[in-house]
Amino acid sequence: MAGLREGLPSEALLTDPDITASYRTDMASFCPAGDPAVVVVPRTVEQVQHVMRTASALRVPVVPQGARTGLSGAANATDGCVVLSLARMDRVLEIDPVNRIAVVEPGVVNATLSRTLAEQGLYYPPDPSSWEQCTIGGNIGTGSGGLCCVKYGVTAEYVLGLEVVLADGRLISTGRRTAKGVAGYDLTRLFVGSEGSLGIVVRAVLALRPKPNPALVLAAEFPSGAAACDAVCRIMESGLVPSLLELMDNTTIGAVNAMAQMGLPDSTQALLLAAFDTPDARDRLAEVGRLCLAAGATEVVPADDAAESEMLLQARRLSLVALETLGTTMIDDVCVPRARLGELIDGVAGIAERVGLTIGVCAHAGDGNTHPVVVFDADDPDQARRARESFDEIMALGLELGGTITGEHGVGVLKKEWLARELGPEVLELQRGIKRVFDPLNLLNPGKVF
Template identity: 80%
Template sequence: MDLIAHLRAGLPAEAILTDPDVTGSYAHDMASFCAAGTPAAVVLPRTVEQVQHVMRTATALRVPVVPQGARTGLSGAANASDGCIVLSLVKMDRILEISPVDRIAVVEPGVVNAVLSRAVAEHGLYYPPDPSSWEQCSIGGNIGTASGGLCCVKYGVTAEYVLGLDIVLADGRLLTTGRRTAKGVAGYDLTRLFVGSEGSLGIVVRAVLALKPEPPQQLALAAEFPSTAAACEAVCEIMARGHAPSLLELMDRTSVRAVNALAHMGLPDSTEALLLAAFDTPDPAADLAAVGALCTAAGATEVVPADTPAESDLLLQARRLTLTALEGLKSATMIDDVCVPRSRLAEMLDGTAAIAAKYDLTIGVCAHAGDGNTHPTVCFDADDPDESRRARESFDEIMALGLRLGGTITGEHGVGVLKKEWLARELGPVGLELQRGIKDVFDPLGILNPGKLF
């Protein structure tokens, strides 16, 4: 019995896609320079039992399985391999429970981040992780890559909100990890192990997520600086003085000018860096005033605080438009994701500017400055072989710079295909050996998302 016949034995016909014109559209995520194979089939299960059937079939026939969410990833982690089953979980999109008392939500992996956020808000609750693709990305994908977002400086990343998981293992068994309780230390923390594992250890089919009370509406300010060094000095002062902004974002000159060209926001050409800060505290105006004073002391040429949430949204529009604006400069972009200690942020930005000059490329940087998480975006012409080569080389130099500064090759986008070689450099031989050993325990046949991470 062949693969498709095996799958059909436990799945409805509409859950199995085999038309090459259709399956080809599931072959890759949004990353550049990442190879993608041709899947044998795409399966869209709706139940845990259907996922188990897929994995039992894959184990019996030794067929690789590539789990997918909404394919908004930027590292190639969801890219198909030749002959694989693409296991798309987008149809498993139910919010199973929202508990205001326990402050948890129980969801299937295909639930879209923004859908969950709006649903819990109706109960006066808040799910903080907010990737920039939150209107499209799924909770399962967020868990797979340990996603972050704009609010992480205050509220943390996805890993801090995943209390428990139901996982279908490579052989089809169902594993439950974690808890529904506010505390729990029973055994090894397998839940955290799966968060960020990029579908290489098992298939998330249910998640118990922690929620917080909905905070007050935030107010923001924008501060213009004559240098990235001055803006980064302000970031360091803000954090050193104990402030807890709900957002602290930085845009370099290239990003500012790209947004100006796109949206005509009127930011002066003399702006070398734009810092955006927001507070959702009981008295955000007072917090903004204190931070504004620190920005001025660090050399800000202008500080513009908002008086209302609507004005705040206008100020933050520049940050939200950054990637779109940079994508409009060239036919392709590579978005890096290097996180460094906050104290080395200025060196990271200035070093990236030097790399852009060295390779004669446009590289715009926006950053979750409060986390030290930078997103250098390399803009290039994909049809120009030489420019594409320079783009890839500059990308690698940016990652090397991050490691030299005591950072990491990825703060929230994951490793996937794009950064496999760099993961080995960051972990070192002992770390890599142990991580491969963990992979072998959960996936002894190596059928789960092969070719990713290691």
Template identity: 75%
Template structure:
């Protein structure tokens, strides 16, 4: 421990190397529940790429594990400490280095907040579309690490589609550049895409070239209440089959609607079994909202409320933004992240409801319905060992259900510690072995975020 700290201090200022036990304790976990965390040896907060390289060279020489961290808003345990590790916080690498309106790119360091980047590019009439729910507090580096999504994915896609190039420090301290700054480029293997979503197991991102889009018009939304989740999912399928491309399409089940009502007194009917929110941000949005309203009525909606302006749209979308806080008020929560084909989302919601009944638990579901990404939220009393165990079992059954329906165990939250065993089931033995070989090529000593994902 003393040797490690002394070596780090050779090229790092004293303020960047932290050994205070209370501070270390506060950095041990991300926001995932039921994920173990070890005891770190030291926390390092570098302010330059060269300092990150020094940390990785030191770790390699001393064979010390390194756990890269952003804002620790993740939900999979990927940023949790392991015993004896260096916690490598990238929060101080937080500069927007360039915004280029002609080439529609931004060059940023990993500690830049998602919302900070969005506001900065908006001044140039541009937008960075990936918008995780935690966009006010999560970092671009963390978004890249998990391959984050967000509410607008149905139209604009996820983080991997906007990362053009990366500067990455490898386990041995070497700095590599991947990708490009151009609109097109297919030279060699796509290492950039490989690194996005790798959760700090292949290298440490210290700079990113991100694609931007012209800022869209403000969204116009509608809310449709349904007597069943099946009817709401039928409406989702009809909207997508009808050739529409909403900027947002979110679904809340009856459990979530009741939780939001209890917290915010929004006046949603208690008889609502599903609430579908659809928004458009293009020039034809008024006509599109009217057409989708008719599709919702035809699918069995009991009430359809189209917004007439942006202010009304924001009021309608408020229910979705309150979903997770409302469910949090009911007890301890475990948030699942299972994506299935849109056409099988009704089966997914029915299956989750059956699991909730079987284990006598409250499980609310909020979904990015436009891309089939469901977030079942298991609510339980953490002080009750029996109920806690039922919650864990139900969480696993939800993932198994998603795989049976042709889905994936994670659409945007990552694997981390929480779903490591499930990744092996999804990939199969050959796929898993190939991924382990890739890991070994980047990190032969296995010091980068060990025990995560694979």
């Protein structure tokens, strides 16, 4: 503690046990967490370097954190660690409309950045459902996606360059500020999705796009998840490029209605939301409507204006929060090829019936990225056992269908065993070797990912 105090202002060190305890976990269930020795909340790069130099000298583990909205336990503390919260490093340092880049600190909240950019006619597309709380640093750490990925892509595609503090306190720069650049290995992409296990991101250069038109949304009701997934395949095969293509099942619709009185059609079995942000959006929505009807939609309702469209998008953003009101949740993050999305939806329904638990499904359907949410009573040991069993069965199903155990939430603690199954021993050992190069003492977020 004395070593930390030498290079930090007093307000950057949190030692009250009641306060430090609030930094123990992110939002994932079934993930072990320890008690941090101290929480550090730096405001400068130099303060982060001081923390890492001190921790390296004393061989103390460091767990980096953002807003702790993660869903895999990647931000969970370990006993005796230094929790390094980057939430106060929250400045937008530069916006360059000519080169279409922004330079930001890791604690900038996603929605705050989006609103700041909108004032200048610019757009940062990655938009996780938790965008009102999650930070850019956390998004980079987990390689986050969002609702608009079907058209605009994921976080990794927008991170051009990084400044990173390594485990021994050295500061390095990766990547570029230019539109193109292939000099050397792509270390920037290596850090994206590394869950704080290779270094501490303290600054990011982000690619921007021109601000699009306000999206218009169409809602299509289906008698089954399979029919909705058939519509997704038809839409993607047609060559249409929606800015959003999202799915909510009956359980999710009911939870959103109960929590927020959104007036969604809770009698339908699946609701598909499609959006376009182009000048010809109404024409494109009409095409989507025809494809949905051909796939068996019982009702197709295009929004009248941007306000009604935003209401529908808000309903989708509330999906995970609404399901949490039903009980304790385990949120899966299985991504499969789009053509096999229907098989995954049906398989999850079968698992729910077999284990006797509620499992709601919302999905970035245009990407094949599903979020089955297992709801259970955490105080009931049998329900907790069945919840974990169903979670594992869903991941196994995803791999069987040619998918991956995580599309955007990361591995953290929750999916370490499944990462080994997906990668295989040879690839896993190569990745562990990369970890040793950057962090030979295993001080950065130990026990996560591997």
